[in-house]
Amino acid sequence: MEKVFDKYGLEEAVEFLKDHVDAILLVDAKADCFRSLSRKGMFTDFIEECGSYHELIEKLWFHFNGTMDKITGDYQVFIPTFGKYEGKYSRRLKINEGDILHAIQMTIYPIDENYYLIVLDELDNSEYMKDFFTNEKVNTIQNTYLFSMYVDLFKDSTSSISITEISDETVHASIKYSEWREMIVNMIWPDDQDMFRERTDPEYLKKNIMPGRTSSFDCLMQNLEGKYIWVKLIFSRAETNNSEEDFRYVFMVQDIHENSVQLMSTLKKYEELASKDTLTDVFNHGRIETEMYNAIEIVARSNRSVSMMMLDIDFFKNVNDKFGHAVGDMTLKHFAYMLKEYFLSINAVIGRWGGEEFVVVCYDADVDKAAGFAEEMRERLSKETFKVAGNVTCSVGVTEIQKDDTFNVAFDRMDKALYAAKADGRNCVKKK
Numbered sequence: 001m002e003k004v005f006d007k008y009g010l011e012e013a014v015e016f017l018k019d020h021v022d023a024i025l026l027v028d029a030k031a032d033c034f035r036s037l038s039r040k041g042m043f044t045d046f047i048e049e050c051g052s053y054h055e056l057i058e059k060l061w062f063h064f065n066g067t068m069d070k071i072t073g074d075y076q077v078f079i080p081t082f083g084k085y086e087g088k089y090s091r092r093l094k095i096n097e098g099d100i101l102h103a104i105q106m107t108i109y110p111i112d113e114n115y116y117l118i119v120l121d122e123l124d125n126s127e128y129m130k131d132f133f134t135n136e137k138v139n140t141i142q143n144t145y146l147f148s149m150y151v152d153l154f155k156d157s158t159s160s161i162s163i164t165e166i167s168d169e170t171v172h173a174s175i176k177y178s179e180w181r182e183m184i185v186n187m188i189w190p191d192d193q194d195m196f197r198e199r200t201d202p203e204y205l206k207k208n209i210m211p212g213r214t215s216s217f218d219c220l221m222q223n224l225e226g227k228y229i230w231v232k233l234i235f236s237r238a239e240t241n242n243s244e245e246d247f248r249y250v251f252m253v254q255d256i257h258e259n260s261v262q263l264m265s266t267l268k269k270y271e272e273l274a275s276k277d278t279l280t281d282v283f284n285h286g287r288i289e290t291e292m293y294n295a296i297e298i299v300a301r302s303n304r305s306v307s308m309m310m311l312d313i314d315f316f317k318n319v320n321d322k323f324g325h326a327v328g329d330m331t332l333k334h335f336a337y338m339l340k341e342y343f344l345s346i347n348a349v350i351g352r353w354g355g356e357e358f359v360v361v362c363y364d365a366d367v368d369k370a371a372g373f374a375e376e377m378r379e380r381l382s383k384e385t386f387k388v389a390g391n392v393t394c395s396v397g398v399t400e401i402q403k404d405d406t407f408n409v410a411f412d413r414m415d416k417a418l419y420a421a422k423a424d425g426r427n428c429v430k431k432k
Contacts (some may be wrong), residue, residue, distance in 0.1 A: 023120040027053050029084060030114035041122055042102060046095070057083045060093055060106070064165055064224065067096045071166075072226030077183055081175040085110050089172055092123075146223070146231065146253045151177050153202045153247035165224050177202070189220035189228055196233075205235060206247055212239035218256065230260035277352040279329055280336035288351020288359050295361050296410060299401045307362045307370035308410065309398040310418045311339070311377075314426040316356035319389050331389045332356065338384065342377050367400035367431050374398050374429045382427060393427035 008016070018024075023043035027034045035050045036043075047056070057079055063070055085108050093104040103123040108116050150160040156178050161171045175183075181200055188196045198204060199217050209215045214236040220228045231253050238248040275287035283291065295306045313319075313335060320328040332352075339350050339358060347363040362370045374396040386392050397418025401410050413432045420430040 021119055022122050023047060023118075025056075025118040025120070027056075027083075027116040027118060028114060029053055029116065034118075042097060043120060043122075046097060047120075053083065054079050060095070060104075061091075061166065061171070071224040072222065074187060074222060074226065075224055077186075078173070078175070081173045081179075082171065084174040085116060085172065091172075144255050146255050148250065148252040151235075151249045151251050153177065153205065153249070154245075156202075163224075187222040189222075192219035192221075195219060199233070200235075202247075205237075205249065209235055209237045209249070211237055211246075213237060218260070221253070223255075229255060229257035232256050277336075280333055280352050282336050282340065282358070283349065283351030285352065285354055288349065288353065288361070291349045291351065291361050292359070292411070293407055295363070296401055296405055296407055298363075299405070300403055305364060305366040305369075305400065307365050307367050307398060307400045308414050309360045309362070309370055309374050309396055310353065310414050311358045311360070311374070311394045311396050312418060312422070313356040314393045314395055314422075319392075323388055327388045331386055331392060334384075334386055335381070335392065335394075338381060339377070342380065343373070346373060348373075367398060370400070371398045371429055371431045378427065378429055395421035395426045396429040397421055398429060398431040 018038070021038070022040045024037040025034050025047070026037055032053045033050065034053050034056050036047060039047060039049075047059075058070070058076070062076075062079055062082065088107070088109055090105070090107040093106055095102045095104055105121045105123055107119045109119070110116050146164055148160075148162045149158045151158055156176045158173070158175055158177050158180055161173050163171055181197070185193055185196055195217065196219060199215075205215075214234060216232050216234040218230060218232050221231045221233075223229050234250075234252045234254060236250045236252075238246065238250070240246045240248070275283055277284040282288075292308060295308070298304055299306050313331070316328070316331070319331055335356075336350070336352065336358065339360065343350060343360060347365075349361045349363075351359050353359045360373075362373060365373070378394055378396055382391070382393050384392070395418060397414050397416070397420065399410060399413040399417055417430045417432040420432070421428050424430065
């Protein structure tokens with residue numbers, strides 16, 4: 001041991017490090033440039049002799065964790081906020097070159113306000129991979145949290161930024177909270193941006209989140225791949241000795257996309273069930289009535305033509321009386337099926353108004369066009385042979401919604417057109 005001490009002094013140790021450190025880079029952050037002082041191993045080809053510091057940041061650690069896949073262009077706006085240091089800083093990087101995953105230890109030494117020495121060493125891969133796979137098991141639990149940071153509203157600062165998809169470790173960035181809000185709002189779905197601005201506003205946070213309490217809201221947000229996903233944005237206010245005047249928060253972004261999509265799919269299914277007539281599988285009375293109100297609103301605020309028709313199966317009571325209600329139900333189902341099949345290629349919505357009456361709302365169709373649809377449908381029906389019931393016909397009343405129509409006015413006009421069709425011997429179409 002004494003021989004080693006005698007052999008190595010400071011100069012020898014520096015010489016040893018110079019020979020064994022894989023890469024040493026000199027950076028001028030203000031001028032956005034770097035120069036390689038030495039390069040060995042993988043760094044000979046991976047890092048240029050000189051170049052842009054921002055591009056170096058992107059290459060070393062502003063990419064997806066463990067790959068070289070670039071982050072979507074919108075998020076490149078944050079690169080200038082990375083890589084500013086006031087003290088020594090060290091972290092591990094995972095760089096995928098080809099099919100080989102390299103574990104890199106990076107240490108940064110500030111020389112002056114804008115000048116740094118960056119020392120890069122490739123770690124022994126076999127030892128590092130043990131830690132890597134152990135961490136991966138832990139990360140599968142933590143990866144629902146895509147982003148987190150510490151916010152101090154009094155200082156308008158952020159710190160301890162962690163971006164799971166970039167690194168397992170805290171990312172060193174220098175950015176004010178107010179600046180972060182303005183930069184990140186562009187990654188929020190346009191319809192959710194107003195809510196984001198309101199719920200992340202410093203005054204809102206101070207007023208609405210008490211010390212030790214948490215608040216969250218869901219929205220669509222662009223991930224690092226450029227895809228919009230459902231996330232939960234969470235603010236938790238720190239509870240300190242001076243809680244009334246201390247406005248420090250932990251902010252997190254949680255990935256809830258898969259669960260949200262499943263939930264919305266389930267809700268959509270139940271919404272459809274609640275909107276459908278169980279016998280005929282067209283919209284029920286309440287849902288088609290809503291469609292009619294919506295159509296009247298559309299006409300009132302646009303130049304679109306929208307018409308409505310009511311179809312009534314002629315002498316349907318005779319079918320029930322002669323063959324029973326089971327055949328009557330079968331006849332209604334067959335009639336509704338024919339409506340759905342005919343209007344499939346037309347911009348129209350079908351609903352059962354009640355009993356043997358059905359309503360169709362036809363979009364982008366004036367009264368003459370809608371009456372033409374009704375006449376063609378009536379003719380098809382008259383040629384159809386219904387099981388047990390035999391020949392079945394219908395009467396149809398058609399009207400076009402006017403700009404000053406209320407629901408009752410438009411409905412009354414359609415109803416009178418239907419009454420006129422019945423009065424004219426049934427199995428015909430009338431319009432008003």
